[in-house]
Amino acid sequence: MGLTLRLGGAGAFAALLLLSLSPGTATAATRHYWIAAVPVPWTIVPNGRDAINGVPYDAGRVPFETVVYRSYTRKWERQLPHAYGIQGPLIRGRVGDTILVHFKNLDNLVDHPHSMHFHGVHYPFGSDGSFIPGHSTRGANVKPGDSFTYRLVAGRDSVGVWPYHDHSPSMMESISGGLYGAVSIRGAREPAPDREFVVFLAALNDFMTIDGRAFVGNTPLFQARVGDLVQWDVLTLGDEFHTFHVHGHRWRQPGGGIVDVQTLGPAESFRIRWREDTPGTWLYHCHVESHMEQGMIGLYRVTR
Amino acid sequence: MGLTLRLGGAGAFAALLLLSLSPGTATAATRHYWIAAVPVPWTIVPNGRDAINGVPYDAGRVPFETVVYRSYTRKWERQLPHAYGIQGPLIRGRVGDTILVHFKNLDNLVDHPHSMHFHGVHYPFGSDGSFIPGHSTRGANVKPGDSFTYRLVAGRDSVGVWPYHDHSPSMMESISGGLYGAVSIRGAREPAPDREFVVFLAALNDFMTIDGRAFVGNTPLFQARVGDLVQWDVLTLGDEFHTFHVHGHRWRQPGGGIVDVQTLGPAESFRIRWREDTPGTWLYHCHVESHMEQGMIGLYRVTR
Amino acid sequence: MGLTLRLGGAGAFAALLLLSLSPGTATAATRHYWIAAVPVPWTIVPNGRDAINGVPYDAGRVPFETVVYRSYTRKWERQLPHAYGIQGPLIRGRVGDTILVHFKNLDNLVDHPHSMHFHGVHYPFGSDGSFIPGHSTRGANVKPGDSFTYRLVAGRDSVGVWPYHDHSPSMMESISGGLYGAVSIRGAREPAPDREFVVFLAALNDFMTIDGRAFVGNTPLFQARVGDLVQWDVLTLGDEFHTFHVHGHRWRQPGGGIVDVQTLGPAESFRIRWREDTPGTWLYHCHVESHMEQGMIGLYRVTR
Numbered sequence: 005m006g007l008t009l010r011l012g013g014a015g016a017f018a019a020l021l022l023l024s025l026s027p028g029t030a031t032a033a034t035r036h037y038w039i040a041a042v043p044v045p046w047t048i049v050p051n052g053r054d055a056i057n058g059v060p061y062d063a064g065r066v067p068f069e070t071v072v073y074r075s076y077t078r079k080w081e082r083q084l085p086h087a088y089g090i091q092g093p094l095i096r097g098r099v100g101d102t103i104l105v106h107f108k109n110l111d112n113l114v115d116h117p118h119s120m121h122f123h124g125v126h127y128p129f130g131s132d133g134s135f136i137p138g139h140s141t142r143g144a145n146v147k148p149g150d151s152f153t154y155r156l157v158a159g160r161d162s163v164g165v166w167p168y169h170d171h172s173p174s175m176m177e178s179i180s181g182g183l184y185g186a187v188s189i190r191g192a193r194e195p196a197p198d199r200e201f202v203v204f205l206a207a208l209n210d211f212m213t214i215d216g217r218a219f220v221g222n223t224p225l226f227q228a229r230v231g232d233l234v235q236w237d238v239l240t241l242g243d244e245f246h247t248f249h250v251h252g253h254r255w256r257q258p259g260g261g262i263v264d265v266q267t268l269g270p271a272e273s274f275r276i277r278w279r280e281d282t283p284g285t286w287l288y289h290c291h292v293e294s295h296m297e298q299g300m301i302g303l304y305r306v307t308r
Numbered sequence: 309m310g311l312t313l314r315l316g317g318a319g320a321f322a323a324l325l326l327l328s329l330s331p332g333t334a335t336a337a338t339r340h341y342w343i344a345a346v347p348v349p350w351t352i353v354p355n356g357r358d359a360i361n362g363v364p365y366d367a368g369r370v371p372f373e374t375v376v377y378r379s380y381t382r383k384w385e386r387q388l389p390h391a392y393g394i395q396g397p398l399i400r401g402r403v404g405d406t407i408l409v410h411f412k413n414l415d416n417l418v419d420h421p422h423s424m425h426f427h428g429v430h431y432p433f434g435s436d437g438s439f440i441p442g443h444s445t446r447g448a449n450v451k452p453g454d455s456f457t458y459r460l461v462a463g464r465d466s467v468g469v470w471p472y473h474d475h476s477p478s479m480m481e482s483i484s485g486g487l488y489g490a491v492s493i494r495g496a497r498e499p500a501p502d503r504e505f506v507v508f509l510a511a512l513n514d515f516m517t518i519d520g521r522a523f524v525g526n527t528p529l530f531q532a533r534v535g536d537l538v539q540w541d542v543l544t545l546g547d548e549f550h551t552f553h554v555h556g557h558r559w560r561q562p563g564g565g566i567v568d569v570q571t572l573g574p575a576e577s578f579r580i581r582w583r584e585d586t587p588g589t590w591l592y593h594c595h596v597e598s599h600m601e602q603g604m605i606g607l608y609r610v611t612r
Numbered sequence: 613m614g615l616t617l618r619l620g621g622a623g624a625f626a627a628l629l630l631l632s633l634s635p636g637t638a639t640a641a642t643r644h645y646w647i648a649a650v651p652v653p654w655t656i657v658p659n660g661r662d663a664i665n666g667v668p669y670d671a672g673r674v675p676f677e678t679v680v681y682r683s684y685t686r687k688w689e690r691q692l693p694h695a696y697g698i699q700g701p702l703i704r705g706r707v708g709d710t711i712l713v714h715f716k717n718l719d720n721l722v723d724h725p726h727s728m729h730f731h732g733v734h735y736p737f738g739s740d741g742s743f744i745p746g747h748s749t750r751g752a753n754v755k756p757g758d759s760f761t762y763r764l765v766a767g768r769d770s771v772g773v774w775p776y777h778d779h780s781p782s783m784m785e786s787i788s789g790g791l792y793g794a795v796s797i798r799g800a801r802e803p804a805p806d807r808e809f810v811v812f813l814a815a816l817n818d819f820m821t822i823d824g825r826a827f828v829g830n831t832p833l834f835q836a837r838v839g840d841l842v843q844w845d846v847l848t849l850g851d852e853f854h855t856f857h858v859h860g861h862r863w864r865q866p867g868g869g870i871v872d873v874q875t876l877g878p879a880e881s882f883r884i885r886w887r888e889d890t891p892g893t894w895l896y897h898c899h900v901e902s903h904m905e906q907g908m909i910g911l912y913r914v915t916r
Contacts (some may be wrong), residue, residue: 572875
């Protein structure tokens with residue numbers, strides 16, 4: 005059901021969008037993502053310790069089951085290898101692209117409804133994925149075993165990184181369990197970076213995590229070489245505000261000043277790019293001290 | 309007392325201000341507002357429920373008395389109808405205008421002093437309205453039954469939306485009870501919006517409220533049509549930081565990047581404008597999850 | 613040990629830096645600072661009261677010992693007079709300058725290691741001052757009695773104010789005790805301000821302090837005259853987010869909008885400048901209400 009209506013709605017919607025798209029959309033693509041909400045075992049502190057402060061965290065080694073987004077081949081036939089992190093697959097697009105996200109709820113852990121709600125991109129109301137009794141459409145409340153296709157368009161005003169997350173009736177518990185991911189939109193003529201780091205800051209159980217892991221040695225070890233165009237995509241969801249810091253580097257905020265620490269609150273996100281010029285084994289971390297102490301810290305290694 | 313002094317002070321002050329005002333202030337007006345601090349009964353959750361999560365909040369239906377700012381005719385003879393929200397009247401001006409706010413303390417509920425302190429606009433020290441023993445003037449500590457006139461000037465650097473609030477010795481309890489409002493300044497040649505929404509985010513009793521109300525069905529239902537120039541004036545006071553989000557839309561921060569979520573902390577405020585192009589029944593909310601769960605969420609309906 | 617290596621590393625590093633420096637670095641200087649971490653007695657509320665709310669704080673009059681940064685003559689022979697505040701000496705530079713900070717750990721209070729980690733400026737990895745087992749160099753873990761020289765360079769992207777702080781294994785307790793300070797970098801052709809105010813917002817014991825002091829009468833009384841070029845350098849460290857406000861004034865955010873309140877989170881910092889034009893005895897404070905109530909408020913007096 006709904007397919008014709010949905011296409012009809014999207015058609016009218018696409019016409020409205022024309023002014024938002026960049027010139028030269030002739031090369032715009034339609035991209036398909038097959039994604040499911042699925043339980044996985046997860047471990048927050050695989051090595052069981054905070055290496056910097058020399059504190060053991062045995063409880064952090066115990067895996068627990070949680071529901072996350074994972075990528076699949078067409079029609080959810082086979083789960084694809086996952087890059088890294090508790091967050092779902094990185095959904096990529098370029099300005100002008102249509103992105104079809106085919107979502108299936110494979111959550112047999114708690115048998116809850118789920119959905120996908122996307123920031124930054126354009127979509128008709130039917131693809132909003134947010135539960136509002138009496139208003140929302142089927143895509144806001146996808147029951148276990150059911151599926152839904154969200155239709156998104158990357159506008160010129162969508163360039164950058166944005167979160168996506170559950171917005172169904174179970175969103176509060178599912179987001180705190182890791183049911184989120186990132187959308188990455190590149191400008192029509194923007195070059196690809198040489199290195200691309202996704203930094204998802206979030207509370208998880210009693211830890212403050214980066215990509216679902218806590219403490220140096222567990223959080224991602226990002227690597228680059230001098231001369232690389234490096235891209236940091238920084239996001240957060242939940243209740244906490246963070247200040248993202250990378251040692252030994254500075255960046256310009258969009259249209260603004262130069263900083264080496266930047267605040268982000270729940271559902272905010274930003275993209276930082278620089279041409280790497282400083283070798284070292286640098287810390288990156290949230291500069292809220294208690295968050296750093298609870299694990300929100302990692303290493304960034306730059307070699308010549 | 310004080311009238312001559314005040315006019316004298318304001319005269320010298322006005323001379324200093326000339327460089328801040330836009331050219332073409334020939335049409336600048338003097339606007340008068342008659343405002344009182346007055347007790348009203350208030351109800352945070354009139355329909356007694358969180359419709360999205362299906363949770364009853366019977367305690368939220370019980371009205372309580374609290375002191376707010378309300379608008380009056382000349383010399384506080386008759387209270388004017390109030391637009392909406394717990395916040396006081398929207399004080400409007402254009403660049404170059406002088407705004408005289410005639411304030412009277414009609415608080416017979418707790419018999420406390422009150423005052424008005426304004427953000428964003430220019431004023432001489434005597435109109436600051438902030439209590440500092442040994443320094444502040446009468447307008448910082450207006451006793452029940454007393455009145456005071458604040459003299460404000462809208463400079464070119466005052467364009468946008470700003471909070472006003474009690475800054476008397478009773479400010480801590482009165483602000484948390486709703487004794488605040490918004491000042492809205494329009495540029496000399498800036499067009500008026502077709503739709504104007506004031507979103508005041510604040511904790512109130514055990515709820516997180518928008519304009520003093522909690523949960524969809526109680527918070528304002530904002531409405532617009534495709535093609536409308538829509539203006540959101542977003543403010544907060546108190547202890548909390550928020551991240552304001554509107555579904556299905558994005559906006560450009562002043563001189564900065566494009567976002568669909570924006571942080572604001574106590575006494576920060578911002579104005580967002582867009583030409584509406586996307587029909588739907590959209591959620592707007594604070595994206596701090598616990599705030600959303602405690603009621604800081606509403607609906608924005610766009611029709612063709 | 614390490615001197616030759618360090619110079620070698622810094623030499624290679626300086627070559628990489630050339631593109632970051634402004635033209636006309638011919639006048640660039642090498643500046644030396646001799647700084648130690650040293651215990652001092654400190655009092656948060658010398659006058660024992662919150663003058664605005666008329667509340668006594670006798671506990672705040674009791675001095676306690678805490679470790680701070682203080683400035684010395686060459687080879688730490690004699691401690692220099694300290695300007696004001698719990699924070700360490702203001703480290704100044706201009707774009708193109710090399711700044712050598714000679715640090716000695718004179719902490720005989722708790723016998724902990726300390727270090728200095730600098731924001732905003734350029735430095736080779738060996739001058740990062742951050743403890744990472746297996747990676748960091750001697751400057752990240754300076755034992756009592758030991759010393760280390762950090763080699764910093766002020767790039768064009770270093771203009772403004774930045775925090776420095778302990779990043780050794782004892783950083784969590786030492787930062788909350790006041791072991792921090794500010795680096796102030798001026799552009800190559802930027803004029804010096806007539807008045808320069810350093811506002812360091814931080815929790816200290818049970819108070820919210822400005823430069824280590826709480827409540828009007830204890831926090832700095834900043835002073836200026838009409839016509840002065842006034843500079844506010846605002847910083848914070850710790851766990852808290854703040855919103856800095858000055859009454860009766862507004863400023864432009866870098867490349868952004870005009871505000872009179874600005875959020876800053878842990879390790880964020882910003883510089884505000886204006887030409888003073890408004891006499892009065894103005895409040896400056898954090899606008900988070902509970903922080904204001906716990907002492908984060910002071911006076912700024914402008915005379916003709």
